[in-house]
Amino acid sequence: MVHKVQGVVARFKGAPVTLETILVPDPGPGEALVDIITSGVCHTDLHYKLGQISDDFPFLLGHEATGVVSAVGPDVTEVAPGDRVILNWRAVCGECRACRRGRPQYCFNTHNATQKMTLEDGTELTPALGIGAFAEKTLVAAGQCTKVDPEADAAAVGLLGCGVMAGIGAALNTGGVQRGDSVAVIGCGGVGSAAIAGAALAGATTIIAVDINDTKLDRALTMGATDTVNSSENDPVEAIRALTGGFGADVVIDAVGRPETYQQAFYARDLAGTVVLVGVPSPEMTLELPLLDVFGRGGSLKSSWYGDCLPSRDFPMLVSLYQQGRLDLDAFVSERIGIGQIEEAFDKMREGTVLRSVVEL
Template identity: 65%
Template sequence: MPHEVRAVIAMKKDAPAEVQTVLVPDPGPGEVLVSVQACGVCHTDLHYREGAVGDGFPFLLGHEAAGVVEAVGEGVADPRPGDFVVLAWRAPCGSCRSCRRGRPWYCFDSQNAARPMTLPDSTPLTPALGIGAFAEKTLVAAGQAVRVDPAARPEAAGLVGCGVMAGYGAAVHTGGVGGGDTVAVIGCGGVGDAAIAAASLAGARKVIAVDIDDAKLDTATQFGATHCVNSRGTDPVAEVRRLTGGNGADLVIEAVGRPETYQQGFAMRDLAGTLVLAGVPSPDVTVELPLLEVFSRGGALKSSWYGDCLPSRDFPLLIDLYLSGKLDLGAFVTETIALDEVETAFERMLRGKVLRSVVVL
């Protein structure tokens, strides 16, 4: 029998998100039913509501979540009912060309639940990033539900499922940050602050936070930034170069997704430095770079897909870092809210008033 739950739906482009009744089926083969305990309000959910991630309306929003497995389908040995899990929007298939080459973090056929969640009139819903967790229960592929230590607070643990993993992985996996490196992070939201925390944990010599908001820069220091640059009134390229002895940073992480900040990141690298794009651009933007500079400066220009993570490996690690006091996931949580406050949380996010609002069920 389907489970009737309350959930946050985007019915059509740019319409306010609304709480509706949703029908969630029992899990089929390879699927698990998760009772959601907490779900972060991520900018990607707003992109779905705005129609910037396709036209598969109505969307069941929410994806940055933690909860408890309620039931499993045929053939599922892991996780088990009662397990505390963080939900991942990448679940490597094990058989695509990337998985077969030993690169499951690039899986090209990530698994999702096959059975649809629907409105009461049988209208199928498109779950955000294959999860749909602004809901009391959700249905996902077993590989999307990653077991972690149940001692973690759900509202903190769920953030590992997207923003924290994206920023941490951009620094550690994509950027390859190492001890003694100099690092600049452009954009000090959730992803940028996670990258700052990762660089600090990795032993970077200098971690330079760049933003246009002094309040965000103050927060960045809590995550390990050693220097802050407000680019509203200062040339960030010149200042990063000054702070690195005139050389530029070994690693620059662009966590905004705008052409002008990407160009700044390109220019503030040291010779043979690496630029990682972790911010999600809107579909209509392009960037121009002098090709001779691309050639002559060397190094690497990379894009970070979900922090190039392997959820089954990385989620438990980040939770362990949190529980040992080395990664303050709780500091990312600005406020906890109810399901019917998601639309208001979008507004606060756009005004830059929160690092993360988290729905607690």
């Protein structure tokens, strides 16, 4: 059976998105059909629309999603119809060298649904991050579904599907922030704000938010930042050092992903400190650092993929913390919108006036 649903498609590079009829097949082996409840509007969706990830147009956008499993294919045991799930874009294979070494969060062979969703004329769609959640239904690999408590607010917990998990994981998993640490976060959009929340959750005592936008800095204080630095007015390296006894922060997280912000992160950390890159650079960017400084400062330079998360472990744990009142995921939901308001949400994202617009289906 083929399901006809409405979905948001980016047909051409840079063109406005359109609401189209999407054909979604029933699940085959290892696949799940999911009725989407909510989906956050993430910067990654904008990158897809602008052709900054690949040229495999047309794209079915959306990926930060919660939904209800409506059907599963043969041999699927992870989830069953009726399960409330958060979708993820790293269904681990269980067989690659990372999985065999007990490090499935670094799986090198993550996978998506085998069957294709199409437009009515048969044109195959590329779902954003293998999900395509700006649609009433989507088809994913069953391993992309993580079962969670259905009582949790779908709009809030669905953001764990990408940006919020990336930021929290950059602090907790990649950065290994500990009680009493000092942490600086450069860039206070959705991912950076989540990194601040993750550092606070870990017990960091000094959390420095760095941005060029005072509105974002004020918001960072509500997320757990103890200090703010407007880097358009102050040298962020000197300011971070001044706030950490002259030494630099134990962990510096670059949530922007530009050569200049990475250099700031590199020099704003303490000796033997850790730099975490979670902001996504564009392909043409290059970095130049004196190799002697890399050697002489010691410590760790890390990249954080999806917050180095393991969805089956991290999503339920963070949902539980949210339900206990220890992690304010509601604060990331700036507005709830309809499926026809994606372009307006992209505009607000560019203006920096929202953390997340969340589509409710």
